[in-house]
C-alpha cells in the first residue's frame with residue numbers, strides 16, 4: 001500500500017491544501033473494470049479527487065459521491081469515497097478508445113463530454129487543471145436534496161445504474177457532488193462540465209457551488225502496456241480571508257508548475273508536489289492518510305438490495321428457475337443467488 005494523501009494549510013492558514021499519490025488505486029480500478037487507457041485516466045483522476053474531497057468531510061460515516069454524466073462516448077463516471085481515504089468507482093462505458101487530443105494526451109474531455117462540446121483546456125490553463133477561476137457566469141444548478149441517487153444505489157440495481165432519474169444535463173454534461181452527511185437528505189451540488197477533463201470541472205464546481213476558489217490538478221500516466229504508471233493530484237483552496245498577495249503568489253506558482261504526472265515521474269511525493277506548488281509559502285502539515293480502492297460490498301448488502309426490488313420482481317426471477325449472478329458495479333465482484341436463496345429473500349420482501 002503506497003498510495004496516500006497529505007493534508008495541511010499554508011500561508012498562515014489562508015490556504016487549505018491536499019495532495020495524493022494514487023497509482024495503486026487507479027490500477028486497481030483498471031483491473032476491476034478492464035478500462036481502456038482514456039477511461040482509466042478519467043476514472044483515476046476522479047478517484048484521486050474523490051479521495052481528497054472525501055477527507056474534507058467531518059463524520060466517520062459521511063459518504064461523498066462524485067458523478068459525471070456527459071455526452072461523450074464514455075457517458076460518465078461514478079466515484080464514492082469516505083472520509084478516511086477509501087474510494088471506489090466505475091465508468092459507465094469502460095472501453096472507449098479515442099485518438100489522442102491535440103496535445104497528444106489521452107482525450108478524457110472528448111471521452112466524457114464528446115468532441116462537439118469539448119474545448120481544449122485552453123492556453124491559460126496548465127495541463128491537467130490548476131488555475132483559480134473567477135467564478136463564472138455559466139448556468140449552474142444547486143439543488144440540495146433534489147434528485148441525485150443515493151451513494152449505494154448502484155448496488156441495489158441489477159442493471160447499470162445510469163439513466164434513470166438523472167437530472168436534465170446541461171450541454172455537454174454535468175458534475176454532481178453528493179454528500180451524505182447523515183442528515184435526512186443528502187447535499188447535492190451540480191455544475192455544468194467545463195472541459196470534461198475533470199480537474200477544471202471540479203475547480204468550477206468549487207467556485208460556483210461551494211463559493212470556495214480552488215485550484216485542482218489531477219493526472220494519470222499510462223505505461224506502454226496500458227497499466228497505470230503514475231496517478232495523483234492536488235487541491236488548493238483559498239480561505240475567505242486569503243490576502244491578495246497570497247493569491248497572486250499562488251497564481252504565479254500555478255503558471256510555472258509542470259503537470260502532476262510529470263512531477264510524479266520526477267519522483268516528487270505528495271509533500272513534494274505541494275512544496276513545489278506552494279513555493280515560498282509556509283506549509284503546515286495536518287496529517288497523512290492512506291488511500292485505497294476499497295469496496296464495502298458483501299453478499300448481505302446484495303441480499304438487501306434484492307429484497308428491496310420487491311415481491312413481484314423477485315417472483316419473476318424465481319419463475320425463471322435459474323441461479324442468478326449479481327455484480328457489484330463498483331468492484332465487479334459477483335455474487336450468486338440460487339432459486340432457493342431467492343425464495344428465502346422473497347419471504348423477507350414486503
Ligand SMILES: [Zn+2]
Nearest residue numbers: 295297328331
Ligand atoms: Zn463491490
